[in-house]
Amino acid sequence: xxxIKQNPIVKKIGINRIVLCGVLILMYAIFCMLSDKFAGIQxxxxxxxxAYFLGFLSLGVTFVIATGGIDFSIxxxxxxxxLISGYCLTSxxxxxxxxxxxxxxxxxxxxxxxxxxxxYWTVPxxxxxxxxxxxxxxxASVFTKTQSVSWPQSADANGWYRNFIKIGNFPVGLxxxxxxxxxxxxxxxQTKAGRYILSLGSNKEAVRLSGVNVKKWEMLAYxxxxxxxxxxxxxxxxxxxxxxxxxxxxxxxxxxxxxxxGGTSMAGGLASIxxxxxxxxxxxxxxxxxxxxxxxxxxxxxxxxxxxxxAVYADVATRRRKN
Amino acid sequence: MGDIILTMKDIDxxxxxxxxxxxxxxxxxxGEVHALMGENGAGKSTLMKVLTGIYxxxxxxxxxxxxxxxxxTTREAQDAGVVIVHQELNMLGHLTxxxxxxxxxxxxxxxxxxxKKMNEEAAKLFEKLHIDIDPAxxxxxxxxxxxxxxxxxxxxSHEAKVxxxxxxxxxxxxxxxxxxxxxxxxxRKQQIGIVYISHRMDEIKVITDRVTVxxxxxxxxxxxxxxxxxxxxxxxxxxxxxYEDPKTQSSVPKNAPVVLKVENLNAGRMxxxxxxxxxxxxxxxxxxxxxxxxTETARAIFGADPKTSGNIxxxxxxxxxxxxxxxxxCGIGYLSEDRKRFGIVVQKSVxxxxxxxxxxxxxxxxxxxxxxxxxxxxxxxxxxATKTPSVDQLVVNLSGGNQQKVxxxxxxxxxxxILIFDEPTRGIxxxxxxxxxKLMNRLAEEGKSIIMISxxxxxxxxxxxxxxxxxxxxxxxxxxxxxxSQETIMNxxxxxx
Numbered sequence: 001x002x003x004i005k006q007n008p009i010v011k012k013i014g015i016n017r018i019v020l021c022g023v024l025i026l027m028y029a030i031f032c033m034l035s036d037k038f039a040g041i042q043x044x045x046x047x048x049x050x051a052y053f054l055g056f057l058s059l060g061v062t063f064v065i066a067t068g069g070i071d072f073s074i075x076x077x078x079x080x081x082x083l084i085s086g087y088c089l090t091s092x093x094x095x096x097x098x099x100x101x102x103x104x105x106x107x108x109x110x111x112x113x114x115x116x117x118x119x120y121w122t123v124p125x126x127x128x129x130x131x132x133x134x135x136x137x138x139x140a141s142v143f144t145k146t147q148s149v150s151w152p153q154s155a156d157a158n159g160w161y162r163n164f165i166k167i168g169n170f171p172v173g174l175x176x177x178x179x180x181x182x183x184x185x186x187x188x189x190q191t192k193a194g195r196y197i198l199s200l201g202s203n204k205e206a207v208r209l210s211g212v213n214v215k216k217w218e219m220l221a222y223x224x225x226x227x228x229x230x231x232x233x234x235x236x237x238x239x240x241x242x243x244x245x246x247x248x249x250x251x252x253x254x255x256x257x258x259x260x261x262g263g264t265s266m267a268g269g270l271a272s273i274x275x276x277x278x279x280x281x282x283x284x285x286x287x288x289x290x291x292x293x294x295x296x297x298x299x300x301x302x303x304x305x306x307x308x309x310x311a312v313y314a315d316v317a318t319r320r321r322k323n
Numbered sequence: 324m325g326d327i328i329l330t331m332k333d334i335d336x337x338x339x340x341x342x343x344x345x346x347x348x349x350x351x352x353x354g355e356v357h358a359l360m361g362e363n364g365a366g367k368s369t370l371m372k373v374l375t376g377i378y379x380x381x382x383x384x385x386x387x388x389x390x391x392x393x394x395x396t397t398r399e400a401q402d403a404g405v406v407i408v409h410q411e412l413n414m415l416g417h418l419t420x421x422x423x424x425x426x427x428x429x430x431x432x433x434x435x436x437x438x439k440k441m442n443e444e445a446a447k448l449f450e451k452l453h454i455d456i457d458p459a460x461x462x463x464x465x466x467x468x469x470x471x472x473x474x475x476x477x478x479x480s481h482e483a484k485v486x487x488x489x490x491x492x493x494x495x496x497x498x499x500x501x502x503x504x505x506x507x508x509x510x511r512k513q514q515i516g517i518v519y520i521s522h523r524m525d526e527i528k529v530i531t532d533r534v535t536v537x538x539x540x541x542x543x544x545x546x547x548x549x550x551x552x553x554x555x556x557x558x559x560x561x562x563x564x565x566y567e568d569p570k571t572q573s574s575v576p577k578n579a580p581v582v583l584k585v586e587n588l589n590a591g592r593m594x595x596x597x598x599x600x601x602x603x604x605x606x607x608x609x610x611x612x613x614x615x616x617x618t619e620t621a622r623a624i625f626g627a628d629p630k631t632s633g634n635i636x637x638x639x640x641x642x643x644x645x646x647x648x649x650x651x652x653c654g655i656g657y658l659s660e661d662r663k664r665f666g667i668v669v670q671k672s673v674x675x676x677x678x679x680x681x682x683x684x685x686x687x688x689x690x691x692x693x694x695x696x697x698x699x700x701x702x703x704x705x706x707x708a709t710k711t712p713s714v715d716q717l718v719v720n721l722s723g724g725n726q727q728k729v730x731x732x733x734x735x736x737x738x739x740x741i742l743i744f745d746e747p748t749r750g751i752x753x754x755x756x757x758x759x760x761k762l763m764n765r766l767a768e769e770g771k772s773i774i775m776i777s778x779x780x781x782x783x784x785x786x787x788x789x790x791x792x793x794x795x796x797x798x799x800x801x802x803x804x805x806x807x808s809q810e811t812i813m814n815x816x817x818x819x820x
Contacts, residue, residue: 190690192682195675202670209627209665210680210733211651269670 016263020278024285031289038292041169049239051284052165052173053078053232057255058280059184059273060228063221065259066188068201068268069118069125071222073110073133074229075251080136081106081233082243086149089158096158104230110136111226115219133249141245148244151237165238173235178277180231185273187224197221201268250301257304258283260311267319283307325353328516329374329405329485334383336373343369346383347542349535351485351516356507358527358548359520361537362560362813363613363778367520370537371487375400375407388484404484408474408491416463421445423462424477448476452506468499475506486510487518492526493614493795504530522612522794524553524817536560554810557817561780561809569784570804574767575605580638582772583624583655583741588633590623595796597633601741601772606763608787609776611816616796617776618660621743625657626650637741651680653741656734660746660776662723666730669719673711674700676718676729680737703732707762724755731762742766745776760786780809792816 010018032039057074064071085103088094094102114132118125152158165173188194196217200207208214237243260266261282262275283304290300329351336344344366351357359367372378374385376394385392387403394400397407414423421441422429430437430444438459445458454472462470471491478486488507492500507530510517519531527534528548536543536559543559583601588594593616601607609617623630626644635642637653644650650657659665667676674693677700678685685696700714709728711721718726727747734742744763748756763786767773777783783790790807792800792815800815 186690190693192686192691195682195691199668199671199675199679203664203668205665206668207679209625209647209657209659211647211737212679212682213648269668 014263014272014275017272017275017278020261020275020282024278024282027282027285027289031285031292035289035292038289043288043292045166045169045171047281047284047288048171048174049165050287051280052177052239053236054251054254054258054284055177055277055280056180056228056232056235057251058258058276059181060225060232061255062184062259062262062264062271062273062276063188063197063224064125065256065264065266066197066201066268066271067218067221068204069218069221070129070256070266071114071125071225072129072249072252073114073136074225074232074255075248076133076136076140077107077110077226077229077248078233078236078251079243079245079248080110080140081230082151082237083140083144083149083245085233086151086237086243087144089151090149096152096161100161100234103233104227107230107233108223108227110229111223112219114226115222118222119215119218133252137246137248144245146245148242150242153241161234162238165235173238180228181273181277184228188271188273193217193220198269198271201271203269253301253308254283254287254304255280257307257311260315261307265315265319266312267315325355325514327351328353328388330384330386331370331374332384332386334370334373334385335381336369336378337381341540343540344373344380345539345541347537347540349542351518353484353516354511354514355532356511356517356519356530358531358534359518359537360522360527360534360556360560361543362780364539365537365560366540367537368489369540371407371489371518371520375405375487401481404482405487406478406481406483406485407487407489408471408478409489414462414470414473417461419459419461420456420465420473421458423473424448424458424480444480445476448480452476452479452509454506466499467494468496468502471495471499471503472506479510483515485516485518487520489520490522490614491519492521492523500526522817524556527556528553538562553814553817557810557813561813569781570787573605573788573804575602575788579603579605581636582638583774584634584636584639585624586634586636588620588623588630588635590619590628590630590633591796593619593796594623594630597793597798599791599798599801601774603772604767604770605788606767606773606775606786608783608790609774609793610780610783610790610812611778611793611799613778614795615793615816617793618745619796620793621657621745621774621776624650625655625743627657651737651739654739655741655743656680656737656739657743658727658730658734658745658747660749662726662730662750667718667726670717672715672717673704673709673721673729674714677703677714677732677736680733680739684736699736700732703735707732708758722752722755724751724759727751727755727759728762735766740770741772741774743774743776746778747775748777748779748782780812783807783812784809 057078061071061074081103084106085099088102089096089099110132114128117123117128154162163172164176196207196212200214200218204214258279259276262272262279264271264276286303287300327350331347331349334344334347347366347370349370361367369378373380376396376399392403394403424445425441430440442458449456454476456469456472491503495503507517521527531548533545534548534556535545536556538560546555579602581600582603586598588597597620611617622628624635626646626649635644642653644653663669674697678696685692697714704711704714707728709725711725718729748759751759763773775786784807787804789804790802790812791798792812794816802811
């Protein structure tokens with residue numbers, strides 16, 4: 001085992017991600033064995049639909065967790081974005097392009113709000129994001145007068161936004177998602193912003209005493225997160241059309257699970273975008289498998305809950321061993 | 324003075340790499356106030372921690388009330404009647420006075436707590452001590468002085484026979500100290516043995532009967548207070564032989580320009596009206612005992628903590644420093660005494676830590692230019708002789724001395740001309756220490772100006788061109804290396820204002 005760990009290729013990719021890939025393949029094999037309807041393009045496309053929006057949430061929250069923070073508002077904010085922009089589109093006749101921009105803006109504004117309070121008022125992110133989760137839910141309900149919003153079908157004049165996820169059977173969404181993941185990875189690993197975000201997640205005071213404006217960079221992580229949440233909203237409606245006010249919190253856990261499974265540390269300072277991507281695929285496949293086997297969504301809640309606990313415990317345990 | 328109540332004999336205690344107590348002797352008699360003195364790191368606190376069961380001794384014996392004892396926890400020591408009144412008060416602000424005094428051993432009434440009985444018992448204690456405090460008052464409403472008296476009452480409530488006061492007067496006003504002394508005299512009359520740890524020479528003369536002096540973990544001697552002078556005590560505290568050559572004269576030319584001038588700096592209780600000048604190419608030593616306010620002064624100058632007033636001039640220009648960002652822009656770099664917390668980001672590499680303060684110089688377009696980053700980090704690894712397999716190594720894997728060099732590299736890469744070194748050799752082995760010294764001398768020769776805060780007298784005398792001495796938040800002296808000696812510095816560091 002030690003020998004495998006020391007192998008340069010394994011070291012470069014990371015043992016954690018290799019194991020996670022194995023889990024992904026194994027899960028797929030098991031689901032195919034248990035359900036004869038599982039194999040085939042349809043299920044995979046369906047799992048991918050789930051992976052897109054969840055993937056953007058997960059990418060976003062990776063930045064926040066890298067600072068040592070947390071954001072429990074991402075799911076509801078995604079719904080809030082989809083509801084407000086959708087309502088603008090369907091009830092006020094706002095052009096589709098503008099609606100899509102509104103969706104991203106709403107997410108971004110929540111990011112600004114969370115980030116400002118966390119970084120400049122130094123309120124614990126746990127509390128702030130819990131509060132803004134409720135604000136997002138309430139705001140969406142008020143704006144839509146507590147009605148669900150249905151985005152246009154693909155056959156409609158305004159239906160072209162659905163091409164973001166697929167054209168025919170070609171998974172456009174997968175391409176877009178991977179492109180964004182690569183951009184996120186570059187931001188995190190090759191820019192000043194990413195360097196400071198990771199460093200302050202590891203030791204904020206040392207970074208501050210190096211003369212770095214830590215507040216600015218900490219806030220930026222939340223803004224990046226919010227923006228990606230706004231994009232997630234577009235992929236959600238492109239896959240599932242209808243959004244209902246008052247929901248969205250279950251996706252928090254799934255997005256965070258994808259992130260920590262991939263090797264991002266809840267203590268901050270360590271983050272892996274490629275890990276997050278694989279983690280998201282695991283969660284998406286899991287949800288598809290559970291549905292295919294005829295279990296209710298509730299089982300998925302239980303399993304993702306357990307995954308979060310196990311992944312975080314694994315992180316804590318490795319840290320303890322290193323110390 | 325009565326019979327001996329406590330004898331500590333040949334107490335020995337080692338920590339990894341440190342011989343903290345080297346066959347130390349100490350005794351306390353009934354009804355005496357026995358001062359325990361020594362510089363920082365002399366072993367006073369360690370000795371008291373061994374006595375009260377926080378540390379286990381390696382060898383030696385403790386005889387208490389005629390029996391050999393060994394306490395394993397502070398609770399055991401308390402139950403036997405040996406209690407310590409800490410410098411930092413361990414009180415819960417939201418509870419009442421009585422609740423604090425009886426915490427952990429509350430009087431019960433059924434399943435509830437009998438507050439009435441606790442108040443009565445506390446009132447009895449205060450009466451015995453002639454203290455006027457309402458037991459039902461909330462602790463946070465009391466002054467620091469009154470809170471300290473509650474600590475003492477708590478100690479007495481354990482039927483204490485030996486009470487240790489660890490720098491009890493540090494946070495008290497004149498009037499409160501008077502009151503404290505009245506109580507201590509009262510306790511003395513009741514035949515309680517009292518250990519009094521303090522740096523304040525004048526208090527020692529006023530309140531204590533005997534003085535035991537420790538130095539570098541060894542027992543130096545015990546004196547009768549009324550028969551000795553302040554100088555006698557100081558000589559015992561510092562009377563070590565200095566092996567390394569102390570600097571005999573300043574290497575700074577007389578006409579060297581002033582690069583940093585601090586004027587009437589104030590920041591809380593620990594920095595009061597501090598003024599000094601730093602010349603180009605100078606190593607300015609900051610000496611003083613623990614809690615003298617040296618680190619606080621450095622942090623206030625660097626903008627790490629807010630200051631209440633004062634002016635800072637760099638090269639004659641007045642500057643506003645309100646954050647470390649401002650300070651770094653002014654060319655000031657700060658090496659913290661606590662590297663792990665304030666100096667390095669342990670999960671990042673040598674290269675990443677080295678460029679932390681000057682990252683904008685290594686960004687081309689949107690991206691960090693890792694090549695140039697690695698190149699400069701490598702240059703400094705070589706010029707500072709940092710021992711690391713590569714610049715990609717995480718700093719967590721480096722030794723203390725090498726981590727320190729990475730922090731120094733960080734400020735040199737930022738091109739800082741004024742460097743504040745706060746305890747630069749703390750926790751570093753002897754070989755690495757000498758390297759850091761050489762490096763500091765080299766930097767000074769190259770025209771960098773250095774403020775060196777150090778609690779080690781030998782380090783101060785070996786490195787400084789000039790020495791500023793602080794005591795309890797105030798500057799109490801300034802002296803050129805030509806006139807400086809351990810005695811003169813210690814005299815200033817313990818001066819009563």
